[in-house]
Amino acid sequence: MAKTMFEKIWDNHVIQSEAGKPSIIYIDLHLVHEVTSPQAFEGLRLSGRKVRRPDLTFATMDHNVPTKDRFNITDPISKQQIDTLSKNCADFGIKLFDLDSIDQGVVHVMGPEVGLTHPGKTIVCGDSHTSTHGAFGALAFGIGTSEVEHVLATQCLQQSKAKTLEVRINGRLQPGVTAKDLILGVIAKYGTDFATGYVIEYTGEAIRNLSMEERMTVCNMSIEAGARAGLIAPDQTTFDYLRGREYVPQGEAFDRAVAEWSKLTTDEGAVYDRVVEFDAESLIPQVTWGTSPGMGTDITGVVPNPADFTTENERKAAEKALEYMGLTPGTPMSEIAIDYVFIGSCTNGRIEDLRAAAAVAQGHKVAPNVTAIVVPGSGRVKIQAEKEGLDKIFTEAGFEWRDAGCSMCLAMNPDVLQPGQRCASTSNRNFEGRQGRDGRTHLVSPAMAAAAAVKGRFTDVRDWEFKVKQEA
Numbered sequence: 001m002a003k004t005m006f007e008k009i010w011d012n013h014v015i016q017s018e019a020g021k022p023s024i025i026y027i028d029l030h031l032v033h034e035v036t037s038p039q040a041f042e043g044l045r046l047s048g049r050k051v052r053r054p055d056l057t058f059a060t061m062d063h064n065v066p067t068k069d070r071f072n073i074t075d076p077i078s079k080q081q082i083d084t085l086s087k088n089c090a091d092f093g094i095k096l097f098d099l100d101s102i103d104q105g106v107v108h109v110m111g112p113e114v115g116l117t118h119p120g121k122t123i124v125c126g127d128s129h130t131s132t133h134g135a136f137g138a139l140a141f142g143i144g145t146s147e148v149e150h151v152l153a154t155q156c157l158q159q160s161k162a163k164t165l166e167v168r169i170n171g172r173l174q175p176g177v178t179a180k181d182l183i184l185g186v187i188a189k190y191g192t193d194f195a196t197g198y199v200i201e202y203t204g205e206a207i208r209n210l211s212m213e214e215r216m217t218v219c220n221m222s223i224e225a226g227a228r229a230g231l232i233a234p235d236q237t238t239f240d241y242l243r244g245r246e247y248v249p250q251g252e253a254f255d256r257a258v259a260e261w262s263k264l265t266t267d268e269g270a271v272y273d274r275v276v277e278f279d280a281e282s283l284i285p286q287v288t289w290g291t292s293p294g295m296g297t298d299i300t301g302v303v304p305n306p307a308d309f310t311t312e313n314e315r316k317a318a319e320k321a322l323e324y325m326g327l328t329p330g331t332p333m334s335e336i337a338i339d340y341v342f343i344g345s346c347t348n349g350r351i352e353d354l355r356a357a358a359a360v361a362q363g364h365k366v367a368p369n370v371t372a373i374v375v376p377g378s379g380r381v382k383i384q385a386e387k388e389g390l391d392k393i394f395t396e397a398g399f400e401w402r403d404a405g406c407s408m409c410l411a412m413n414p415d416v417l418q419p420g421q422r423c424a425s426t427s428n429r430n431f432e433g434r435q436g437r438d439g440r441t442h443l444v445s446p447a448m449a450a451a452a453a454v455k456g457r458f459t460d461v462r463d464w465e466f467k468v469k470q471e472a
């Protein structure tokens with residue numbers, strides 16, 4: 001019978017299944033960070049267990065790491081979580097990409113970069129944005145701390161089989177319109193729960209044309225559409241990205257792996273439980289105006305009027321969001337002034353994201369009264385960016401150049417907004433207080449964030465006086 005990619009990966013990993021009950025599946029890769037793992041390791045200690053497969057378990061610290069003076073962690077909780085992860089990794093024999101490692105960084109940037117993320121793997125992490133790894137055709141999803149303990153102890157997980165949802169992206173993205181705009185546009189159109197209970201597979205011409213970095217941006221935000229995970233079929237782009245990376249099979253073994261990975265693609269005639277379509281061609285750069293990733297619109301649009309929403313719930317949510325965001329209906333998005341710019345995170349902290357932002361920033365200056373920080377997603381991204389001189393472009397333009405970490409994506413480290421401050425952010429969540437108490441977050445692409453830094457307000461990067469990278 002014809003199968004979808006999800007069904008193939010699922011069937012390859014089911015150890016036990018009984019009608020009406022969750023199945024038990026095998027986990028190929030377990031990524032660990034400092035925030036959701038301490039109690040899990042403590043649980044192992046209390047029950048006298050070991051980690052079942054330390055060789056399939058890899059850790060790094062990201063959420064609590066200061067992006068300036070990283071070895072000097074003054075917050076006691078952050079320090080404790082980081083020290084605890086180091087101790088747990090040492091005690092249980094787990095490879096840790098520690099603060100002094102070039103591979104330390106946001107866990108979802110590190111995994112693919114070192115080549116741990118492969119097509120067809122099941123990958124879990126105590127972190128919702130584990131969906132990022134689906135860009136390689138891996139079934140990757142976030143789990144809770146008790147499940148982290150379960151996977152540490154058994155390398156297995158209880159899971160109910162999700163339904164399948166094809167999100168078909170037709171046409172091509174126009175110059176200046178990015179993968180970030182694409183996923184923001186999809187979520188603005190279909191809502192933050194349209195994929196609840198499903199694993200998304202992104203298909204279509206626009207997806208095939210994306211680089212791995214761009215695919216990761218799309219899959220990263222699957223969770224913001226409510227999905228369990230997001231998948232993209234592996235292809236030559238995937239294999240080219242993986243070849244030669246440290247934890248990828250080498251030589252002939254790589255070619256054999258490619259032959260296996262190529263079989264994962266959804267079969268002709270396989271049926272998804274649901275299909276939605278989206279037109280990439282007519283998409284323009286997106287900016288969110290509210291406090292959920294679905295509350296977004298075109299840069300050429302205006303702040304919506306709550307009265308124009310169809311249901312009472314939507315009206316109330318929009319009213320509440322606008323009050324929190326300090327915005328007035330009808331204000332053009334391009335007239336909203338900002339105080340802060342954050343370029344980074346597991347959504348947009350990879351090398352291509354920094355290149356895109358630097359291309360916009362080059363030869364310009366950050367507007368007075370705007371603080372702009374650029375935070376590479378990993379130590380390796382940082383070194384690569386420095387090799388290419390991107391750090392110089394940023395600092396000459398007045399951006400701060402930082403060390404790797406989650407940074408201002410969420411307020412768990414010294415990078416936080418002050419109450420009332422408004423931020424153009426390349427991250428994935430604009431919830432109340434996400435970047436600091438009473439901080440206001442607008443989600444945008446790296447190019448749009450850099451342009452906003454220069455103008456001091458949102459601006460359409462397609463009008464920028466530089467050549468937006470034209471697709472061949």
Ligand SMILES: CC(C)[C@H](C(=O)O)[C@@H](O)C(=O)O
Nearest residue numbers: 035036063126127128129410
């Ligand atoms: C801290 C962690 C559990 C959380 C997540 O699960 O995603 C964080 O990474 C986030 O982005 O909100």
Ligand code: SF4
Nearest residue numbers: 129345346406409410
């Ligand atoms: S960068 Fe942001 S979204 Fe990604 S893991 Fe860190 S806090 Fe979560």
